[in-house]
Amino acid sequence: MGFECSALSKTFTSRNGEVTALQAVDFTVNEEEFVCIVGPSGCGKTTLLKIIAGLIQPSSGQIIYSEQPLNGQLHSAMVFQEQGLFPWMSVQDNVAFGLETQGAQRNQRRQMARDFLTKVGLAAFVNNYPHELSGGMRQRVAILRAFLANPQILLMDEPFGALDSQTRLVMQEELLRIWKDHRKTVVYVTHDIEEAILLGDRVLVMSGRPGRIRQDIPIPLERPRHLANRDHPEVAEIRWQIWSMLEDEVRRELGIPAL
Amino acid sequence: MNNQNFWRRVESWLPMIIIGLGLVLWEGFSRTGQLSALFFPAPSTIVGSLIQMILNGKLAIHLVATVERLVIGFAIGGSAGLLLGLAMGWSPRLRQIIDPLIAAIHPIPKIAIFPLIMIIFGIGEASKIVAISIAAFFPMLINCMTGVRQLNPVYFEVTQNYRASSWKTFSRVVVPGSSPLILTGTRLAINMAMVIAIAVELLAAKEGLGVIIWFSWQTLRIEELYASLVVIALLGIGINLFLQFLSKRLTPWYNDQTDRQY
Numbered sequence: 001m002g003f004e005c006s007a008l009s010k011t012f013t014s015r016n017g018e019v020t021a022l023q024a025v026d027f028t029v030n031e032e033e034f035v036c037i038v039g040p041s042g043c044g045k046t047t048l049l050k051i052i053a054g055l056i057q058p059s060s061g062q063i064i065y066s067e068q069p070l071n072g073q074l075h076s077a078m079v080f081q082e083q084g085l086f087p088w089m090s091v092q093d094n095v096a097f098g099l100e101t102q103g104a105q106r107n108q109r110r111q112m113a114r115d116f117l118t119k120v121g122l123a124a125f126v127n128n129y130p131h132e133l134s135g136g137m138r139q140r141v142a143i144l145r146a147f148l149a150n151p152q153i154l155l156m157d158e159p160f161g162a163l164d165s166q167t168r169l170v171m172q173e174e175l176l177r178i179w180k181d182h183r184k185t186v187v188y189v190t191h192d193i194e195e196a197i198l199l200g201d202r203v204l205v206m207s208g209r210p211g212r213i214r215q216d217i218p219i220p221l222e223r224p225r226h227l228a229n230r231d232h233p234e235v236a237e238i239r240w241q242i243w244s245m246l247e248d249e250v251r252r253e254l255g256i257p258a259l
Numbered sequence: 260m261n262n263q264n265f266w267r268r269v270e271s272w273l274p275m276i277i278i279g280l281g282l283v284l285w286e287g288f289s290r291t292g293q294l295s296a297l298f299f300p301a302p303s304t305i306v307g308s309l310i311q312m313i314l315n316g317k318l319a320i321h322l323v324a325t326v327e328r329l330v331i332g333f334a335i336g337g338s339a340g341l342l343l344g345l346a347m348g349w350s351p352r353l354r355q356i357i358d359p360l361i362a363a364i365h366p367i368p369k370i371a372i373f374p375l376i377m378i379i380f381g382i383g384e385a386s387k388i389v390a391i392s393i394a395a396f397f398p399m400l401i402n403c404m405t406g407v408r409q410l411n412p413v414y415f416e417v418t419q420n421y422r423a424s425s426w427k428t429f430s431r432v433v434v435p436g437s438s439p440l441i442l443t444g445t446r447l448a449i450n451m452a453m454v455i456a457i458a459v460e461l462l463a464a465k466e467g468l469g470v471i472i473w474f475s476w477q478t479l480r481i482e483e484l485y486a487s488l489v490v491i492a493l494l495g496i497g498i499n500l501f502l503q504f505l506s507k508r509l510t511p512w513y514n515d516q517t518d519r520q521y
Contacts, residue, residue: 088435
């Protein structure tokens with residue numbers, strides 16, 4: 001399902017006064033589209049994602065969905081950066097949590113979780129606890145949980161941000177592989193420009209505080225995509241284009257004068 | 260066997276060796292009269308008196324009385340503390356209302372309000388159970404509340420995101436997530452209940468381990484006093500072993516977790 005964010009703004013009130021995290025954010029995401037959002041840290045990317053998820057309310061503006069939600073189906077499921085798994089639940093119960101909240105019976109939901117885990121090669125870990133898994137495996141489990149809940153929109157908040165760069169490369173391909181089989185509308189937040197280009201159909205570039213959409217860049221790469229794509233001249237060109245937009249913001253944030 | 264291994268083995272037995280040595284010295288000094296046998300009867304005398312109390316059924320009567328009070332008092336005060344503590348940990352509003360009351364009442368020594376409890380609940384069994392319940396209530400409540408509050412807020416974002424009902428959030432996140440601290444609270448609450456149970460028995464009871472202690476002091480049968488202390492200590496060890504077993508069974512994810520940061 002697609003949706004449109006219309007003039008979304010969010011202002012937080014803190015002890016030091018008001019902080020505008022988002023200002024007049026407008027964009028559209030189409031059905032089954034993979035949209036990446038990049039921006040400097042503190043630009044309100046996570047806030048934007050949480051508004052789409054319904055976890056926080058915008059100060060003004062609204063989200064308009066292209067169709068009415070199906071009966072009982074989740075609007076969205078979010079994959080958090082880390083620590084999103086419940087440490088007291090086994091891997092299969094974590095993966096089945098989205099089914100559990102939608103009322104699936106214990107045996108049925110566990111069977112579905114095990115089937116899904118088996119398909120991605122995690123059959124040996126169904127009864128393990130999250131702390132017994134590596135960081136990369138934990139994030140795979142978190143992603144499977146979101147997919148299995150079958151939401152209309154999948155939201156990801158830097159899901160690979162805490163992983164080392166090698167693990168991250170493999171995880172990016174793994175995510176695309178799962179997504180190919182289970183097409184969903186995805187909004188993926190990252191600060192990694194290359195990751196955004198390799199994953200997204202479009203990359204939305206945000207400006208620093210207050211967060212705004214500065215540019216909407218379509219990515220003309222063929223799917224399925226591979227690691228080799230990163231050497232594509234077009235990727236290099238877009239990467240440079242995005243970086244030149246972000247560089248000033250990052251420098252300003254750090255107090256380093258522009259070149 | 261090499262030297263290092265030998266000393267490591269000695270080290271692991273050291274607590275036992277120290278206790279054993281202490282008992283032997285105690286026995287010796289008490290028998291030779293260097294320690295007053297009236298105040299410090301020899302360990303063998305204490306054990307003899309304990310065996311006698313077991314054989315003539317005296318211990319059973321008093322032990323049952325104490326354990327019964329302990330169990331009923333803990334069940335009432337502990338479950339009240341559990342539910343209110345979890346609710347207060349979960350709901351900031353409830354916490355704002357009740358926490359100041361807890362802070363005011365908690366520091367009052369529970370034994371100091373026992374006369375007041377007797378005025379209200381009479382001098383029978385009820386007042387003792389009320390005192391024990393109050394003693395168990397506070398450590399349970401505070402630990403359960405902390406247990407919920409130390410949960411990473413992201414867990415509640417997950418439940419909200421998956422539209423979990425309040426009951427699901429409670430039964431699948433609030434309770435299991437805070438179970439390590441619930442168990443800590445249980446341990447502290449039982450030990451506190453034990454302290455107050457013995458104390459109220461010293462003051463006003465016909466049966467109970469506290470009663471033996473008081474009578475043996477009044478009749479100068481000090482070996483029975485020591486025997487009761489041994490029984491209380493063994494009871495405490497038994498309860499704590501049981502709780503350790505429970506925590507291994509109920510929170511395996513917590514016990515062998517080296518990295519608790521997710």
